[in-house]
Amino acid sequence: GATALSNPSVSNRRVSMLLGNGLMNPNFKMSMSGNNPSVSVSGTSNRSLQSSVSGKAQASLATSQPQYTTRPALMYTLEGPAIRTSRLRDHQRIQLAAGQIMNLIPTVDPEFQGYLDPSTGEAMVGVVMENFCEKVETGDEILLAEGAIRAVVEEVDLVKKRIKTRVNNKAKLRERRMVEVRGKFIDQPLLSDRDYDAIKFISKNHMDFVSMPGIRSVADVQLLRDALDKANCSSVKILSHIDTSAAIRNYDEILDSSDGIVISRAYLGMRIPAEKVALAQKWMCTKANLKAKPIIIASQLLDTMVDAPRPTRAEMTDVANAMYDGADAIMLREETANGDFVNKAVVVASAILQHA
Structure with missing residues (x-):
C-alpha cells in the first residue's frame, strides 16, 4: 500500500x-x-x-x-x-505598522504604483475601482491580503478621492492584494x-x-x-x-x-x-x-x-x-x-x- x-x-x-x-x-x-x-x-x-x-x-x-x-x-x-490593490513602486512590499495611516486611492489604472511617503510615513495604496470612495464610509473595516491586514476608515474625501484608514496590525503589503469591506457586498x-x-x-x-x-x-x-x-x-x-x-x-x-x-x-x-x-x-x-x-x-x-x-x-x-x-x-x-x-x-x- x-x-x-x-x-x-x-x-x-x-x-x-x-x-x-x-x-x-x-x-x-x-x-x-x-x-x-x-x-x-x-x-x-x-x-x-x-x-x-x-x-x-x-x-x-x-x-x-x-x-x-x-x-x-x-x-x-x-x-x-474582486477588488484589488494596485501595483507597488519597484514591486517592493510596504511595511505597515499598527496605528499607521494608509491612504486608499481609487483608480482605474491597474498599473498605478503605490508607495510609502517618506515625508509623512503614510502609505499611499491604489484600489483598482473608480468609485470605491462611494462604497465605504467612516467606521468601515477594510480587509486586505486575504484578511491578513485590517484597517478602519477614518475619513472619506470624495473631492480628493482618497480614503484615510488606520492600520490595526503590523504586516507587509504586497501588490495586487484583494480588498474587502467587512459586512458589505459591493456589486460588480x-x-x-x-x-x-x-x-x-x-x-x-x-x-x-x-x-x-x-x-x-x-x-x-x-x-x-x-x-x-x-x-x-x-x-x-x-x-x-x-x-x-x-x-x-x-x-x-x-x-x-x-x-x-x-x-x-x-x-x-x-x-x-x-x-x-x-x-x-x-x-x-x-x-x-x-x-x-x-x-x-x-x-x-x-x-x-x-x-x-x-x-x-x-x-x-x-x-x-x-x-x-x-x-x-x-x-x-x-x-x-x-x-x-x-x-x-x-x-x-x-x-x-x-x-x-
Missing part, C-alpha cells in the same frame, strides 16, 4: 500551481517531480508573462519523467469581480473587459480549464459558458470558485452546472465566519465526490513557503487533510505566484500528497 501511494504513476492526486512573478526568477524550472501537476495562469495584464507560462508548460513534456504521457493541464484563473459585473480579453487568450493558447472567482449562482456559470462559446472555446472546462456566502447557499446548483469546483478558503474565510470554513470544506468535498465532480482546495496551504524554504507541520497536515476530505487536487497560489521557493513548494506538496 505505501509503495503504491508513493508512486506518482498510480496516484491521481495533483498539485495545481498558480504562476506569476515567480516565473521570472532565473532559478525557476517547471517542476515535474512527484504528482503530474497542472499549471494555472493568473489574470495578469502582462501578456508576455502569460505566454511564457503557457510556453514552458507546453514544453515541459520533453523534460518530464518517463511515466508522464501528457503535458500538464493548463488552467486560466480569471480576475472576476462578473466579467470585466480584462476578463473578456483573457478569454481570447484562453482560446488562442488552448487552455484546458478556466477557473472563475466570484461565482454566486447558476446564472453566473452560464454567463461564463456563453462567453467561452462565443470565443470558440466551448471545450474549455469551467471550475467555479466557491468564495462567497451566496455560493455556499447555491452550492448544489453551481456544482451541477460546473465541470468542477475550487474552494477558495482564504476569500471564503472573509465572507463567512472563519471557524466554519473547515466544516464547509468537508461538506463541499463530500457533495462533489458523490457527483463525481473534481474539487480543488486552494489558498494558504503552504503559506510559510512564500518566504521560507520549509512549511510548518500544521501546514503539511492541512495538505494531507485536504486529501482525506476528498479533494482531487490542491492549488498553490501565493507560494508559486510570488514566493521565493517556487520549486521547493511544489516538491513538498507533491511529497505530502504521495504519502497521504
Whole structure:
C-alpha cells in the first residue's frame, strides 16, 4: 500500500500551481517531480508573462519523467469581480505598522504604483475601482491580503478621492492584494473587459480549464459558458470558485452546472465566519465526490513557503487533510505566484500528497 501511494504513476492526486512573478526568477524550472501537476495562469495584464507560462508548460513534456504521457493541464484563473490593490513602486512590499495611516486611492489604472511617503510615513495604496470612495464610509473595516491586514476608515474625501484608514496590525503589503469591506457586498459585473480579453487568450493558447472567482449562482456559470462559446472555446472546462456566502447557499446548483469546483478558503474565510470554513470544506468535498465532480482546495496551504524554504507541520497536515476530505487536487497560489521557493513548494506538496 505505501509503495503504491508513493508512486506518482498510480496516484491521481495533483498539485495545481498558480504562476506569476515567480516565473521570472532565473532559478525557476517547471517542476515535474512527484504528482503530474497542472499549471494555472493568473489574470495578469502582462501578456508576455502569460505566454511564457503557457510556453514552458507546453514544453515541459520533453523534460518530464518517463511515466508522464501528457503535458500538464493548463488552467486560466480569471480576475472576476474582486477588488484589488494596485501595483507597488519597484514591486517592493510596504511595511505597515499598527496605528499607521494608509491612504486608499481609487483608480482605474491597474498599473498605478503605490508607495510609502517618506515625508509623512503614510502609505499611499491604489484600489483598482473608480468609485470605491462611494462604497465605504467612516467606521468601515477594510480587509486586505486575504484578511491578513485590517484597517478602519477614518475619513472619506470624495473631492480628493482618497480614503484615510488606520492600520490595526503590523504586516507587509504586497501588490495586487484583494480588498474587502467587512459586512458589505459591493456589486460588480462578473466579467470585466480584462476578463473578456483573457478569454481570447484562453482560446488562442488552448487552455484546458478556466477557473472563475466570484461565482454566486447558476446564472453566473452560464454567463461564463456563453462567453467561452462565443470565443470558440466551448471545450474549455469551467471550475467555479466557491468564495462567497451566496455560493455556499447555491452550492448544489453551481456544482451541477460546473465541470468542477475550487474552494477558495482564504476569500471564503472573509465572507463567512472563519471557524466554519473547515466544516464547509468537508461538506463541499463530500457533495462533489458523490457527483463525481473534481474539487480543488486552494489558498494558504503552504503559506510559510512564500518566504521560507520549509512549511510548518500544521501546514503539511492541512495538505494531507485536504486529501482525506476528498479533494482531487490542491492549488498553490501565493507560494508559486510570488514566493521565493517556487520549486521547493511544489516538491513538498507533491511529497505530502504521495504519502497521504
